[in-house]
Amino acid sequence: RTLGLITTDLALHAPSQIASAVKTRAGECGASVLISMVEHPQQCLAAVQELLAQRVEGLLVNVPLEDEQAESLQAQAAPVPVLFLDVSPGARVHSLVFDAEQGAALGAQHLLALGHQRIALLGGPQSSVSARARLAGWLSTLAAAGVEPCAIAQGDWSAASGYEKAHQLLAGATLPQAILVANDQMALGVMRACAEKGIAVPGQLSVVGFDDTTDSAWFTPPLTTVRQAFREAGLRSVEWLLAQQGSAGQAPAQTRLPVTLVERHSTA
Ligand code: IPT
Structure with a gap:
């Protein structure tokens, strides 16, 4: 067959x-x-x-x-x-x-429960229905808690795009306290950018991924993520x-x- x-x-x-x-x-x-x-x-x-x-x-x-x-x-x-x-x-x-909405809600609620209010979002490509659903889920969960994201960017799922967008999101005078990332590969790039900028994860910035691919437990630090x-x-x-x-x-x-x-x- x-x-x-x-x-x-x-x-x-x-x-x-x-x-x-x-x-x-x-x-x-x-x-x-x-x-x-x-x-x-x-x-x-x-x-x-x-x-x-x-x-x-x-x-x-x-x-x-x-x-x-x-x-x-x-x-x-x-x-x-x-x-x-x-x-x-x-x-x-x-x-x-x-369930993209559930996954987005789990990530956002986790950050809210930790007391974070200044939250940045790094979404996936607009052409992906799942990326759009994750972004919508983050926005509605945050809105329900009266929180507006402090910045929003969009990558293409690659670690390279996560790295590049993190440099943009973390360029301002006030750092976000946390960032929700639409997949683990982009989160890998985000954490690399943080390391280069001397931003401690999770001391200064909490990072949440999405996927839980098999390598995500081996990132530095091991990644908190939504497991599919x-x-x-x-x-x-x-x-x-x-x-x-x-x-x-x-x-x-x-x-x-x-x-x-x-x-x-x-x-x-
Ligand atoms: C989705 C992944 O979450 C994302 O990391 C990326 O690899 C994407 O696929 C590629 O299309 S998972 C998919 C079943 C929604």
């Missing part, structure tokens, strides 16, 4: 860990996985066609897609089942997504796809996976 995985840039830690989990679980189930990597959502249709030509019996799509893009891809692939991993939970497609269980997501997606045979036409299954806060040493 053969499954297809269409994924965004595998040089990023989160998608590569998802792909790894998918491969592992498929292997255990005796299935193989053909991987197609795309740089832009517009390339997804060609990837679907290419994988269908290779007779995959199910498709996983881990590319940030707008609702209409996902809905049209699902229609193009029919009757082959497709499961989307990076869409809004409102899209009328089969999806398995981490990538292994579990990969495993469940493979199991769902392999169970789909012949069930075309059934109602979309929208599953939201809960996330958890992992407290390490970058917040105080």
